[in-house]
Every structure is written in structure tokens, then in C-alpha cells.
Amino acid sequence: MTEKRITIVEKIMDANDRLASENQRRLDLENIFAINLMASPGAGKTSFILATINALLDQQVKIGVIEGDTAPVTIDADKIIAAGMPAVQVNTGGECHLDAVMVENALDQLPLETLDLIIVENVGNLICPAAFNLGTHSNVLISSVPEGDDKPYKYPNIYRGLDVLIINKIDLLPYVDFDMDYFRQGVEMLNPGLVTFALSCKTGEGLDNWLTWLKAKLL
Amino acid sequence: MHELSVTESVLEIACKHAQEAQAVRVTDIHLVIGRLSSIVDDSIQFYWNLISKDTLCEDARLHFTRTPAKLVCLDCQHQYQLVDELTPCPNCSSARIRVLSGDEFHLESIEIERE
Numbered sequence: 055m056t057e058k059r060i061t062i063v064e065k066i067m068d069a070n071d072r073l074a075s076e077n078q079r080r081l082d083l084e085n086i087f088a089i090n091l092m093a094s095p096g097a098g099k100t101s102f103i104l105a106t107i108n109a110l111l112d113q114q115v116k117i118g119v120i121e122g123d124t125a126p127v128t129i130d131a132d133k134i135i136a137a138g139m140p141a142v143q144v145n146t147g148g149e150c151h152l153d154a155v156m157v158e159n160a161l162d163q164l165p166l167e168t169l170d171l172i173i174v175e176n177v178g179n180l181i182c183p184a185a186f187n188l189g190t191h192s193n194v195l196i197s198s199v200p201e202g203d204d205k206p207y208k209y210p211n212i213y214r215g216l217d218v219l220i221i222n223k224i225d226l227l228p229y230v231d232f233d234m235d236y237f238r239q240g241v242e243m244l245n246p247g248l249v250t251f252a253l254s255c256k257t258g259e260g261l262d263n264w265l266t267w268l269k270a271k272l273l
Numbered sequence: 274m275h276e277l278s279v280t281e282s283v284l285e286i287a288c289k290h291a292q293e294a295q296a297v298r299v300t301d302i303h304l305v306i307g308r309l310s311s312i313v314d315d316s317i318q319f320y321w322n323l324i325s326k327d328t329l330c331e332d333a334r335l336h337f338t339r340t341p342a343k344l345v346c347l348d349c350q351h352q353y354q355l356v357d358e359l360t361p362c363p364n365c366s367s368a369r370i371r372v373l374s375g376d377e378f379h380l381e382s383i384e385i386e387r388e
Contacts, residue, residue: 056387057300062290065379066282066304150275181311182275210359211311214372239368243359246347246369 070186073154077189080161081172086118087271088172090188092212093196094205095178098222100130101255102196103173107137109265115272120144120160120174122152130175140164151182154189170272180205184212192271198222203233206240213244218251220264225254276313279378280320284330286380291329296385299333303384307377308342308355333383342375 065071081088093099100121107117119141121130126145134141142160144152157174164172174190176183193216197205200223206213213219219241227234241248249267253260283304291299306312314337325331342355346362347369353362355375361368 057384058294058296058387059382059384060290060294061382062286062380063382064286064290066279066286067378069282069285149278153278185275185311207358211309240359243361243368243370246371 067185067187070154073158074187074189077154077157077161078191080166081189081191084166084169086166086169086172087192088174088188088190089192089194090174090176090183090190091194091196092176092180092183093178093198094180094201097178097196097198097201098255099175099178099196100133102220102222103175104133104137105255105258105261106173106265106268107134107139109261110269111138113269115171115269116169118142118164118166118169118172120152120157120164120172122146122156122175122177124148124150124177140169146177150177150179151186152176152188153186157188157190171268180209180212184215192217194218194220196220196222197237199224199226199230199232203231203237204240206237206244210244213241213248216245216248218249218267219245221250221252223254223256224252224259225257276316277320277324279312280317280324283317283321283380284324284328287330287333287383288328290383291385294385295387296329297388298386299330299383300386301334301336301384302330303336303338303381305338305340305377305379305381307340307375309372309375310378312378338381340375340377343373344370345373346370 091099117139119134121143124146128143131141131143142163144156144160195216251264287302318335321335345352346367348367349365351362351364
């Protein structure tokens, strides 16, 4: 019997990361821009996707949506399909996040050759989705006013990996104690200079700035 | 958070390397976890005891090394360590800071027995 120590140094998330790269390669081949949309439950992810779809309807932008949920429901996917775009519902079976395998399977079910943009609606959660690369091009977080201004301080990891931050439900600012300066300072410490759009999916205020950013990515 | 899938990954990586090294048993596994990685040691240990049964890694001891998080100020280049929560630069109070390290999460080494 001999004993031995073997040095490995292998990233635990390596298998997921490799699959994520493969997903991205596949998206790039089809010239599709893909977004990983994250938020806590009720921040307005589905409303935001619907507002984006409706605003781009007359511009010939074809959008596919992957809806992640922890329960076997199709509420969100049904809304997207009713809006005229293809959607796949992924039931994570209780898992708190989407991972690269789930996205790979969902991509198989979408008509990739016809799409310009894919929005992946991650499971409503501010912790776990941050740890799993999906192979998308941009990480977008929706933080909504009623959630409170302390979220960057409480959930730092998700803010650090972002490419875009959406502050949703700004129409509620007069009714909620939300200190925008405090919120933004927290974000700045985690992700200096982060591209941020404050908007309301309900009133449509501020949506134009987001759409301008998005359209530039689709060129 | 999602410690089960993470623990499965640890098992998979450890077993793969143990097989390559023709081990009959893995006795110890050394994991490095950055201060900013939201991984709970106890939870990994709990799943480990369940899923490592009947594998090369059964009864292997898990060792966790926590590495600190280092930050740098983008305005004055001062480097400092994260203590509790995120704070502006202690040198110049700037909020423009970047995380240098603390995200690590890897399997560093295993200790095995051979025939």
C-alpha cells in the first residue's frame, strides 16, 4: 500500500463553464445575441420581456425566450407565445438556478436559424444564478424599486458579474422609501460604471434607453 | 444555495483523478473556497457523506481552505482585504473599487492510497 498526494487544481464549475462556452459558440454561429435575465421573484422579468418584444415587433426582430422556473408551470411561456414569439419552459425540478445543460436542451427546442435575440429568464433568485455561466453574451439584472435600496449590499455577487442593470418600477418611487443615491453607491462599489437603465414597464418611461442599447447589440 | 450539484462536481473530479492515478481509495480532499464564493462547508459535507458512498471517495475527509477577498481602489490603487461587508476605499473613500480575488472555488489536491 502506497500513499500519495496528487495536485489537481481544477475549478469545480469547470464542467458547466465548458458547456456554457459550447452554448455560446452555437449562438454565435447563428448570429444570435443572448441575454441572461436575472432578478428576484416579482421584479418584473416577464413584463420586461413582454415590453421588449412589443417594442421591437414592428422592427422585424425575432426573439426567442427560455423561461426557467422551479415548478412545472407554463404561465410565463404562455404569455410569450401569446405575444407571438417562440418560448421554451424549463422546469428546473426545484433547482434554484438555470445551468448550461438546461440552456443547451432549451436551445435544441428553439428555431435558432430564425432568431436574432434570445432572452433567458433565469429562476427568480439573487444568489444562485450568479454562479452558473449559461453561455449567454450579457448578464442583465432587474432590481425593482419595491425590493428596497439595500439589495446591492445584501446580494453583492450577482451585481459584480453584470453587464446591464435595470431599475424597474420607477413609477413607484413616490410611494416607497427607496434612496436612489444609496442604491447606486452600492452598485458602484461592486461594478464601477455599470450600464444602468431606470424604467417602468408599466408606464413605459425609460424603456427607450434600454431598447437603444439592445438594438445596438443586434446590429 | 446549490451545494448538491456542486458536491456532485467535486466527487466527479476527485474520482476521475483517482482513477487516472490507479488509486484504491481516496483518503483526503482539499478544497479552496474564496471568501466571496457563497458555498456553505457544512452543506457540502452533508451531501458528501450521502453521495460518496460506494465510490473511490467513500469516507474521504474534506478539507476546506478559505481564502480572503482582496480589493483594489481604482482611484488611488490602494489594496485592502474585505472584512465583513463591502466598504469604500479606507485610504481615499472612493466607491470605485474592484474585486481582485475571493471568487476561487477549486479542488486543489487529493490524497490517495494505492495497492
